[in-house]
Amino acid sequence: MGNHRKPSLPSRARLAVLTTAVVGGAVLAAGTAHAEPTPTLASVKEQVDNLNKEAEQAIERYNGFQEKRQSLQGDANRIQDKIARGQHALNELRTSLGAVAGEQYRTNGIDPGVQLMLDSDPAGYLERAAVQNQVADSQAALLKQASDAQRRLDQDRAEATAMLAQLDAAGASLDEEKKQIQAKLAQAEALLNKLSAADRARINAQESAEKAKAAAQQAAAADRASRSAERPAPGAAAAPATGSAAGTAAGTTAGPAPASASGRAADVIKFATAQLGKPYEWSSTGPNTFDCSGLTGAAYRAAGVKLPRISQDQWKSGPHIARGDLQPGDLVFFYDDIHHVGLYIGDGKMIHAPRKGKNVEVLPISVMPYVGAVRPA
Known part of the structure; x- marks a missing residue:
């Protein structure tokens, strides 16, 4: 009968090396197969x-x-x-x-x-x-x-x-x-x-900071324009701040001061102001939710004026107005394809319905790519 010897067990040191190699290989393989870059x-x-x-x-x-x-x-x-x-x-x-x-x-x-x-x-x-x-x-x-x-x-x-x-x-x-x-x-x-509550809060904070920055830049530009307008020419007496100077001092971008809203414009702005805080809802024209052109159309409808339904058609609803000649009640348009519209209220600001998840708000017009303005006929 031959000898049957039990195989010798590996030493503790060898077991440790083998375990480390197997586990490390498995982790490396798993990381290679599933790792995805974390989006910023x-x-x-x-x-x-x-x-x-x-x-x-x-x-x-x-x-x-x-x-x-x-x-x-x-x-x-x-x-x-x-x-x-x-x-x-x-x-x-x-x-x-x-x-x-x-x-x-x-x-x-x-x-x-x-x-x-x-x-x-x-x-x-x-x-x-x-x-x-x-x-x-x-x-x-x-x-x-x-x-x-x-x-x-x-x-x-x-x-x-x-x-x-x-x-x-x-x-x-x-x-x-x-x-x-x-x-x-x-x-x-x-x-x-996919974001944590903290990260979503950071994104909202970034948006708020961008709006505040745009407002500050606009105010600074208005202040510079005001100082330039108030500086008298050599040998000339300083004139009182009227017209464009008064307008820029009040916070407009350039040109004459926007007239205080009256008549139809006052009715339009009064309606739009009453909608502040109401939710955005796509394809909605009120009374409880709005999209961008739905809000502007409803505001003018409250003043007895019927506007076309969509922003591209509202762009054709009256004469185009230079940015420096903006007055409260004018429609302001954004992006090359004119897919967003707001209602100018003076001081370089507008009321608009932004997007899903947001509410009707006041925003500087410089926050988005500005295209032009229209004063509905």
């Missing part, structure tokens, strides 16, 4: 801002499609009503034609010459014949009216069919834009949800 707060904020910007662009397109669909629906309703009235008129014409045709059938069975010979009252017959000729003429006129009515009815039905097809297309566009908006907002929310 700045990169998260940039992504969220971009997603919100894209969402707002889609919201304005959505509002445009919605306005188009409402207009098409109104046109479709009117043409359908026109078709119903046309069909009723055609039915009445056909009834009249049927009566005339029946009368002709009853009297045209005998040759007119024979009828005259057999008639006991030839003079009466001739009178009846004249009447029959009038009936024939009337029938011809009715036939033409019926033919024209049928042609118009066919045209109206073709127009209604085309309009309903446009309505379906507008509805499909609405659905697609709605999906895009929801997807962008969901992505932004998902990014924010």
Whole structure:
């Protein structure tokens, strides 16, 4: 019988080396497989801002499609009503034609010459014949009216069919834009949800700091402009601060001081001010929530002026105003594609509805890429 010796156990030192190698290798492999770079707060904020910007662009397109669909629906309703009235008129014409045709059938069975010979009252017959000729003429006129009515009815039905097809297309566009908006907002929310409460607070603090910085820069620019305007020319007496000097001293960017709001502008600003703190909601025109163009449209509506629904169309609602000539009540627009609008209130500030998750607020117009201003006609 051969010797069966138990294999010798590894020493404690060797066990320690093996354990370290195995565990270290596993950790290294796991780190290599799953490690992802941790996004910085700045990169998260940039992504969220971009997603919100894209969402707002889609919201304005959505509002445009919605306005188009409402207009098409109104046109479709009117043409359908026109078709119903046309069909009723055609039915009445056909009834009249049927009566005339029946009368002709009853009297045209005998040759007119024979009828005259057999008639006991030839003079009466001739009178009846004249009447029959009038009936024939009337029938011809009715036939033409019926033919024209049928042609118009066919045209109206073709127009209604085309309009309903446009309505379906507008509805499909609405659905697609709605999906895009929801997807962008969901992505932004998902990014924010990955952050801790402290990090989200830091992002909000950064936004507040950016707004404060913009306001301070604007105030400094206004102060510099004021000092420049107040400095008298060599040999000239200093003039009282009026016009542009007074305006910049009050905090405007340049040019003459904005007149204190009165009349229509006062009504517009009064309404907008009353909405401060109300939540932003995309595609909303009030009364409890607003998007950007929904707020400006509602403010002007309160003053008896109807503005187009979307910001790009509001941009065409009146003459364009130079930045230095801004007055309270003017509409101010932002970004190259003009997808954001606010209401100027003076002092280089506006009231606007910002984006989802925010409320209607006052903000310096220098915070966003300014494009221009309009004074609605």
